[in-house]
Amino acid sequence: MNSKIFLVALFFVIPWGIEAQDLKEGEEQEQERFLNYFTFGSYFDNGLHPGVKIGLSHVLGSKIKSRQYRFKSRGSAYGPKTKSIKYLLDGNVGMYTHPNNHIGTFVGFGFTRLRTEQRKLRTLAWSFGVNYLRRFYNIETYTVSENGKIEKVSFAGTNSLMFNLTPSFGKEVASKNDGQSWRWYIAPSLQFLKYNHSFFPNASLEIGATINLNRI
Numbered sequence: 001m002n003s004k005i006f007l008v009a010l011f012f013v014i015p016w017g018i019e020a021q022d023l024k025e026g027e028e029q030e031q032e033r034f035l036n037y038f039t040f041g042s043y044f045d046n047g048l049h050p051g052v053k054i055g056l057s058h059v060l061g062s063k064i065k066s067r068q069y070r071f072k073s074r075g076s077a078y079g080p081k082t083k084s085i086k087y088l089l090d091g092n093v094g095m096y097t098h099p100n101n102h103i104g105t106f107v108g109f110g111f112t113r114l115r116t117e118q119r120k121l122r123t124l125a126w127s128f129g130v131n132y133l134r135r136f137y138n139i140e141t142y143t144v145s146e147n148g149k150i151e152k153v154s155f156a157g158t159n160s161l162m163f164n165l166t167p168s169f170g171k172e173v174a175s176k177n178d179g180q181s182w183r184w185y186i187a188p189s190l191q192f193l194k195y196n197h198s199f200f201p202n203a204s205l206e207i208g209a210t211i212n213l214n215r216i
Helices: 002-016 025-031 072-078
Strands: 037-045 049-067 081-098 102-117 122-137 141-144 150-153 157-174 180-195 198-212
Touching (some): 049 102, 049 198, 081 122, 102 157, 122 180
Antiparallel strands (some): 081 102, 122 157
8 A cells, every 4th residue: 555655646746846947939838738738549458459548648847958960961951959858747548348358448647758859850758657447347247146146247347557668659740830739659568467466567559649739
């Protein structure tokens, strides 16, 4: 119990210790709304069992990193090599179906570091999240009662905590009006599911897009 309380507290303490610095005008505008990004996409448990996942993110802080290219010719052509880094607090819900076994539903929150190359608009993100996972068996389930009778169990299933570490590779897409309005991504995820007192490894794959709500 103490470890669970510590993990929850960690998610609320760490993000607020991050301060925005060296902000550009466009990035300052992304603080105008409390919810800055909407994410939606396909979710594949173990890369096989199809589902969907949606989420919302809040920008906690951002900064710009800039350095010169090693070769002067590239520096003359493109200017300094610039990257933007954003720190996000995420919330998400999702589901998937495993035929003849179960339907999985989950809800959780996480913390993301998103890096974007300003010239080619390629992105790399790392996320850590905690989810509550409920598996509903989609096959008939029975149990033996205290008096020895066999009874059917409605909405039978299992509950679990699910921790995930997820790299995300993508690219921002520029709109005609006001900068980068959305980003596509592919994200393989390493997961650890807790059953009773043990953890079991699992994996998933996400393919989707993120809409910048400040650009709408």
